[in-house]
Amino acid sequence: MPFRPTPLARTQKSSSTAWLARQARDPYVKLRSSSVTADASALAATSYRSRSAFKLIEMDEKYKFLRNQRDVQVVLDLGAAPGGWSQVVAQKLGWDAPLPLLRKAERMREPRGVYPKPGHSWSGAGASSSWPLPDGDEPADEPFTNPLDISALDAGTGRGTIVAVDLLRMVPIPGVQFIQADFLAPETEALIRGIIERKRGPHGKADVILCDMAANSTGNAFHDIESSLAICTSVLEFSKRHLRSAESMQRGLGGVLLMKYFVHPLTHMFRMEHLVTNFNDVRFIKPDASRTESKEAYYLCRGFKG
């Protein structure tokens, strides 16, 4: 009897085909995989490890929270793998490699293979995870199959301290101190604290906290919103302990928290009850680089009241 695919197999095939077609149309994916690189910024764009990098660039271009040389010295990147945001922050803080080294790294880069499919699972040391790509980001195992690891090159010295945290492994980035851990586990806070203190002393705090973290999607919308709220709440409580206040920086918009959330009436309530009360200025942003069909958006909270 001839093989006939089950309805489930047919659905999976068509969703993979749709995903590949969407990838092929996506201007940010094209930019990242372009091999034509005229200048340093174009070359840097092709070496971002995630499409998310363009979201951060876009948000910072508009609100300039990573720009201020004096105020941005300690930056935390929570949910950092594969490292696109950390790469952007490292560049902003002067840790990027000079152009000849980037070109060398570009030549060393292995050819890009087929993108792993949505729902692809992988495991790293001490962590195992499946990332169902809620917003179409490319999976975080890319660094291990297609690295542009400029940490192997002498990238020079930037300023400040960047701490990245993720459940998954991350290929090193010059200037970024990586902690592989569950942010929600109580012991992780002490690890982050230790790095901040080495830079700023026992009462030192971070200038900017970024969070692109999201739990694995279960397909159950209510459950997913609950997980997103749990992360947002935990990141806010953490920020209350470790973010510099506007007053201590003598800048009304100093002390910045940027965090991802999923649009829902409950997250709106969270914003009104917890963010607006703790920050001088709270905005929601849907970057162009974030896919329209995704429910993700970002809260940019500036001027922590302390």
Ligand SMILES: C[S@@+](CC[C@H](N)C(=O)[O-])C[C@H]1O[C@@H](n2cnc3c(N)ncnc32)[C@H](O)[C@@H]1O
């Ligand atoms: C959208 S990805 C981040 C992409 C990243 N901003 C970039 O530009 O490459 C979300 C990340 O959050 C991480 N994550 C989810 N829950 C976490 C947790 N409890 N602790 C640490 N990382 C977590 C996932 O492992 C995943 O790598």
